[in-house]
Amino acid sequence: xxxxxxxxxxxxxxxxxxxxxxxxxxxxxxxxxxxxxxxxxxxxxxxxxxxxxxxxxxxxxxxxxxxxxxxxxxxxxxxxxxxxxxxxxxxxxxxxxxxxxxxxxxxxxxxxxxxxxxxxxxxxxxxxxxxxxxxxxxxxxxxxxxxxxxxxxxxxxxxx
Numbered sequence: 001x002x003x004x005x006x007x008x009x010x011x012x013x014x015x016x017x018x019x020x021x022x023x024x025x026x027x028x029x030x031x032x033x034x035x036x037x038x039x040x041x042x043x044x045x046x047x048x049x050x051x052x053x054x055x056x057x058x059x060x061x062x063x064x065x066x067x068x069x070x071x072x073x074x075x076x077x078x079x080x081x082x083x084x085x086x087x088x089x090x091x092x093x094x095x096x097x098x099x100x101x102x103x104x105x106x107x108x109x110x111x112x113x114x115x116x117x118x119x120x121x122x123x124x125x126x127x128x129x130x131x132x133x134x135x136x137x138x139x140x141x142x143x144x145x146x147x148x149x150x151x152x153x154x155x156x157x158x159x160x
Contacts, residue, residue: 040086047079049086056095059124059136061087065115074114080122080140080149081109087124088136088153095129095157102134102155109151118143124153132157 040049047068053060061083068079085104092102120140128135138151 059087059091084138084151092134092155106154
């Protein structure tokens with residue numbers, strides 16, 4: 001078992017086929033990003049983020065609570081924000097299309113309740129998809145489907 005799977009309890013086997021343009025895959029591979037899971041780069045890998053569904057309209061990702069807790073044992077708000085920015089950015093990047101990428105420029109998060117164990121799931125839904133910007137609403141829920149955090153992310157779309 002790899003270090004990541006030992007840390008997160010999740011398999012490091014390749015994730016789902018995400019239908020990402022080859023030039024984007026090549027660009028991220030040069031940066032050292034795991035294009036098989038679009039985990040959010042090294043931070044996403046450390047947090048155990050896994051993208052399980054991805055399209056320009058909707059992206060779903062999971063993250064374990066274990067290992068992402070603040071000193072009181074609750075899911076860290078920054079970990080929730082990282083999950084939201086990761087999956088929203090994947091959606092924006094897929095919307096941007098070949099030869100383009102997305103950069104988060106505004107993220108807000110409201111934390112409604114805590115999580116102390118299990119997996120949280122984030123669902124990013126496109127709110128606005130334009131030529132130079134894209135905005136996603138992200139709902140993060142616990143294993144029981146209760147909303148943990150609500151986020152909104154706006155990404156600027158740029159040429160590679």
